[in-house]
Amino acid sequence: MAPDDLFRPVQRQRTYEQVLSQIEEQILQGRLRAGDRLPGERQLAESLRVSRPAVREALRVLEAMGIVSAGTGSGPGSGSRVTGDGSPVLSTVLRLHVALSSFSQREVMEVRVQLERWAVREAARSLRPEQVQSLREVVARMRDQHITHSAFNELDTDFHVGMAQACGNALLGLLMQALRDAVHQEMTLTFQRLSDPRSTRDALVSQHAAILDAVEGSDGEEAARLVERHIVEFYESLESSRLEPGQPT
Amino acid sequence: MAPDDLFRPVQRQRTYEQVLSQIEEQILQGRLRAGDRLPGERQLAESLRVSRPAVREALRVLEAMGIVSAGTGSGPGSGSRVTGDGSPVLSTVLRLHVALSSFSQREVMEVRVQLERWAVREAARSLRPEQVQSLREVVARMRDQHITHSAFNELDTDFHVGMAQACGNALLGLLMQALRDAVHQEMTLTFQRLSDPRSTRDALVSQHAAILDAVEGSDGEEAARLVERHIVEFYESLESSRLEPGQPT
Numbered sequence: 001m002a003p004d005d006l007f008r009p010v011q012r013q014r015t016y017e018q019v020l021s022q023i024e025e026q027i028l029q030g031r032l033r034a035g036d037r038l039p040g041e042r043q044l045a046e047s048l049r050v051s052r053p054a055v056r057e058a059l060r061v062l063e064a065m066g067i068v069s070a071g072t073g074s075g076p077g078s079g080s081r082v083t084g085d086g087s088p089v090l091s092t093v094l095r096l097h098v099a100l101s102s103f104s105q106r107e108v109m110e111v112r113v114q115l116e117r118w119a120v121r122e123a124a125r126s127l128r129p130e131q132v133q134s135l136r137e138v139v140a141r142m143r144d145q146h147i148t149h150s151a152f153n154e155l156d157t158d159f160h161v162g163m164a165q166a167c168g169n170a171l172l173g174l175l176m177q178a179l180r181d182a183v184h185q186e187m188t189l190t191f192q193r194l195s196d197p198r199s200t201r202d203a204l205v206s207q208h209a210a211i212l213d214a215v216e217g218s219d220g221e222e223a224a225r226l227v228e229r230h231i232v233e234f235y236e237s238l239e240s241s242r243l244e245p246g247q248p249t
Numbered sequence: 250m251a252p253d254d255l256f257r258p259v260q261r262q263r264t265y266e267q268v269l270s271q272i273e274e275q276i277l278q279g280r281l282r283a284g285d286r287l288p289g290e291r292q293l294a295e296s297l298r299v300s301r302p303a304v305r306e307a308l309r310v311l312e313a314m315g316i317v318s319a320g321t322g323s324g325p326g327s328g329s330r331v332t333g334d335g336s337p338v339l340s341t342v343l344r345l346h347v348a349l350s351s352f353s354q355r356e357v358m359e360v361r362v363q364l365e366r367w368a369v370r371e372a373a374r375s376l377r378p379e380q381v382q383s384l385r386e387v388v389a390r391m392r393d394q395h396i397t398h399s400a401f402n403e404l405d406t407d408f409h410v411g412m413a414q415a416c417g418n419a420l421l422g423l424l425m426q427a428l429r430d431a432v433h434q435e436m437t438l439t440f441q442r443l444s445d446p447r448s449t450r451d452a453l454v455s456q457h458a459a460i461l462d463a464v465e466g467s468d469g470e471e472a473a474r475l476v477e478r479h480i481v482e483f484y485e486s487l488e489s490s491r492l493e494p495g496q497p498t
Contacts, residue, residue: 014319016309024341027348028434034349053302060265060306061313065342067349070263084349092273093314093338099276100283100316100333103419111364111420118363170352171360175424185277 015050019058022048027067027082034084038068043079065089090174091181098182105183109235112179115172116160116231117224120211122167124220131166132216135159139212142205145198149191152201153184159208163215190238200237204230264299268307271297276316276331287317287328314338339423340430347431354432358484361428364421365409365480366473369460371416373469380415381465384408388461391454394447398440401450402433408457412464439487449486453479 013021026032038044041059045052059080062068066089068080098108141147142155157180165173194200207230214223262270275281287293290308294301308329311317315338317329347357390396391404406429414422443449456479463472 020313024345027345030348034351053305056302057306057309061309064269064310064313065338065345067342067345082349084346084351089314089342090339093316093342096273096276096314096316097333099279100331102283102333103423107418107420110418111424114363114367115360169356169359171356174352175360 015054016057016061019044019048019050019055020061023058023062032082034082036082038079038082040079064092090178094178094182095185098186105186106235108179108183109231112176113228113231115164115176115179116227119160119164119167119172119176120215120223120227121220122169123163123215124218124223126168127166127215132212135162135166135212138162139205139208142201142208149197150188153188153191156204156208157181157184187238190241194237194241200234204234264303265306265310268293268297268299268304269310272307272311281331283331283333285331287331289328292328313341339427343427343431344434347435354435355484357428357432358480361425362477362480364413364425364428365476368409368413368416368421368425369464369472369476370469371418372412372464373467373472375417376415376464381461384411384415384461387411388454388457391450391457398446399437402437402440405453405457406430406433436487439490443486443490449483453483 023032023038032038038059039047041052041055045055048055059068059070063070063080066083066085069083070080094108097103098105138155138159142152142159147155157177160180161173161177164176167173191197191200207226211223211226211230214220214226272281272287281287287308288296290301290304294304297304308317308319312319312329315332315334318332319329343357346352347354387404387408391401391408396404406426409429410422410426413425416422440446440449456475460472460475460479463469463475
């Protein structure tokens with residue numbers, strides 16, 4: 001019998017990955033919950049019989065995933081704390097993967113259209129007057145001609161994410177934030193290349209106001225139609241500005 | 250003047266975070282692309298004038314995000330490679346955040362409904378016969394009474410993710426995979442508590458076949474209606490089995 005029939009390659013799981021697996025398993029089993037504190041680095045290393053650098057690497061990964069927040073200092077109260085804020089990591093992951101062309105800006109735009117159509121339909125059913133008012137204030141601030149394109153883009157994000165969050169589905173709010181963040185830098189850059197960014201800004205603000213009118217009037221289908229056109233038209237204007245000859249790239 | 254008016258707290262960015270920022274920036278600027286190799290750990294440490302553990306921590310985080318794959322060995326060809334497979338990290342992040350109750354199974358279900366309604370409408374417009382055939386084969390394999398609930402659940406995932414991927418939006422496929430993975434373990438566990446899992450399986454298979462019929466008949470609206478009912482009903486049957494008294498938990 002050939003050695004290959006007797007032996008299979010040993011699965012090499014690196015030490016920090018084993019630490020990671022153990023902590024993840026505790027969370028998945030519900031034994032570690034949001035707010036709980038992990039043992040300190042040294043104590044974890046002793047319990048798991050691994051080196052402190054291996055523990056630290058695992059903690060870094062969990063921090064990057066928004067699962068734990070870093071502990072500071074030393075002593076019994078110094079361990080990392082289990083949190084549960086997935087927003088930054090989803091944003092970072094999507095942003096880097098857009099940059100690496102794992103998927104395109106168009107694909108991000110298409111997913112946004114679907115989620116935003118849903119968000120405004122829900123909003124038209126359920127938004128309370130004070131939530132509408134708070135979105136109206138975002139639109140009012142977008143009218144300020146003195147703010148930068150980047151600040152304008154952030155308010156734009158506040159409008160779309162605020163609408164999604166108001167619908168009461170935390171995952172929808174999180175995805176919307178991540179999808180917007182993923183294209184923020186590219187959007188701001190492209191904005192500066194538009195031949196008439198001011199008029200584009202005016203158009204976007206009017207469209208926001210119209211979407212909000214439809215939501216306030218409980219007309220979910222109209223709001224969905226408007227938000228789709230709003231997103232697709234803006235995406236297409238960015239695309240065509242990118243293709244215009246003679247523009248700086 | 251009080252010292253607090255003169256001084257602001259120093260922003261403490263840990264060393265590995267600075268390494269991370271520099272690599273992320275190179276990716277966002279397009280100077281590092283998928284397939285590129287990073288310098289080896291030692292060389293990176295020298296260029297950035299930081300310790301090797303700090304470099305290693307940053308690389309671990311990038312690996313966990315699916316941005317780089319680990320390098321092995323030493324020498325010039327040993328550096329980590331830039332990849333761009335975001336699927337595992339999105340799954341892990343969503344799974345852990347469901348476990349930490351950052352959002353609920355219901356919220357995951359609601360997002361799935363929206364994305365799947367879109368997926369089947371697109372599929373009804375654009376699926377080629379061989380793609381329909383490949384989904385028919387998944388349905389056929391689900392009919393096998395001898396496979397475990399876990400294997401059944403995996404084929405179920407193949408059906409939904411396969412439909413999404415066939416639509417040609419890579420981000421949609423990725424999100425669908427991550428959303429399914431996030432609830433796989435919980436779904437399989439709850440499945441085992443159903444009073445009559447066999448008849449539930451039969452019902453799910455028939456529903457898949459009906460969705461596929463609508464897609465093949467280019468009836469996107471019917472497919473969307475069917476897929477929504479399919480997802481909502483299954484979710485509700487899991488919910489009610491969880492609430493049934495006398496069931497093991």
